[in-house]
Amino acid sequence: MADNAEDLGDVPLIGEHCEFPSCGQLDFLSFECTSCSKKFCKNHKSEDAHSCTKCNVSVSHPEYTGPRGHHCTVQDCTNRELTPIVCPHCHLNFCLSHRHQVDHDCPELRPPSPKMAKTAEHVKQIVESQKSKPVKKQGAKSRKTAAKVALMKMKMKAVGDKGIPETEKVYIQVLLPQGNAEKNCPMYFSKKWTIGRIVDKIAEIAKLKNDNNVAVAKKLRLFDAEEGVILPMDASLDSLMAPGHPELTPGLPELCSGSSVIIEYVDNDCSKLEDVTPYSMT
Numbered sequence: 001m002a003d004n005a006e007d008l009g010d011v012p013l014i015g016e017h018c019e020f021p022s023c024g025q026l027d028f029l030s031f032e033c034t035s036c037s038k039k040f041c042k043n044h045k046s047e048d049a050h051s052c053t054k055c056n057v058s059v060s061h062p063e064y065t066g067p068r069g070h071h072c073t074v075q076d077c078t079n080r081e082l083t084p085i086v087c088p089h090c091h092l093n094f095c096l097s098h099r100h101q102v103d104h105d106c107p108e109l110r111p112p113s114p115k116m117a118k119t120a121e122h123v124k125q126i127v128e129s130q131k132s133k134p135v136k137k138q139g140a141k142s143r144k145t146a147a148k149v150a151l152m153k154m155k156m157k158a159v160g161d162k163g164i165p166e167t168e169k170v171y172i173q174v175l176l177p178q179g180n181a182e183k184n185c186p187m188y189f190s191k192k193w194t195i196g197r198i199v200d201k202i203a204e205i206a207k208l209k210n211d212n213n214v215a216v217a218k219k220l221r222l223f224d225a226e227e228g229v230i231l232p233m234d235a236s237l238d239s240l241m242a243p244g245h246p247e248l249t250p251g252l253p254e255l256c257s258g259s260s261v262i263i264e265y266v267d268n269d270c271s272k273l274e275d276v277t278p279y280s281m282t
Contacts, residue, residue: 014028015027015028015029015030016030016039017039018030018039018044019039020040020044020050023041023043025041025043027041027042029042033045033047033050033054035047035054035055036052036054038050068080069082070083070085071093072094072095072097072098073093073094073104074104077097079098087099087108089101089109090106090107092104147256147258147259150173151258153186154171154186158186158187158188159186159188160187160205164188165190168191168192169188169189169190169257170188170191170237170257171257171258172186172187172188172255172259172261173185173186173258173259173260173261174186174202174261174262174263175261175263176206176263177208177263178264178278178279180206184279187201187202187205189237191237192237193236194234194235194236195222195231195232195234195235195236195237195240196233198237199212199221200212208263218266218267219265219266219267219268220263220264221264221266221270222261222262222263223262223264223272223276224253224261225259225260225261225262225276226276227252227253227272227276228273228274229252229271231252237255240255241254241255242254262276262279
């Protein structure tokens with residue numbers, strides 16, 4: 001049989017020869033490359049297998065030279081935005097930082113009318129005048145109303161000597177010394193107790209250091225929470241709850257169940273706290 005015979009007698013050959021240079025195998029199911037359109041056998045059908053010269057040709061794209069974003073028209077500003085930001089007044093384009101009229105010195109920006117400026121100045125004067133006004137002290141009636149509201153909340157959490165008869169209990173919100181971890185504690189005491197005994201009980205409950213029997217030490221004293229006036233150590237609680245009682249310290253508001261007091265370390269001769277604002281009710 002002659003080499004490269006294309007037929008066997010009168011029978012035509014079916015299939016095609018592989019077009020890979022070193023192959024030429026006759027394949028009845030040849031594969032056509034979609035890139036170079038040549039026919040290959042199953043061993044060379046992939047583009048890598050027959051080193052296709054068409055599939056790896058990269059298509060060049062011209063470099064984009066158009067505008068890259070929308071530039072800001074403010075002088076020396078290099079910011080660009082993907083979408084245009086046009087001022088509706090001067091119709092120029094700006095970046096986010098200069099989009100407002102005042103930020104890009106818009107030529108169409110109108111100054112406020114004299115009437116608006118006058119109104120703004122008037123409002124400012126009112127605000128300033130309110131700041132300078134001292135906080136009005138509560139009257140006796142207002143204090144009692146506030147104390148009643150506080151009393152309802154206080155009774156649920158107050159702590160004290162469980163042996164005190166219910167008829168003698170007086171509920172007090174005790175504001176603890178500055179720097180103490182706890183800011184306040186609702187407590188109840190007997191109205192027959194002296195302020196000195198109440199101070200000792202507060203120190204016991206709140207675990208405060210009590211050196212009242214040490215001559216050179218700071219003393220624990222009780223003060224009214226509104227005026228900062230000291231409560232006399234030898235006065236009974238019910239005496240300070242009676243209006244006009246001889247033991248009532250001058251300037252000391254009348255106490256009642258639900259009132260607030262401050263306990264603080266002070267010098268022995270201290271009779272009033274100058275500033276009660278640092279003591280917290282919350």
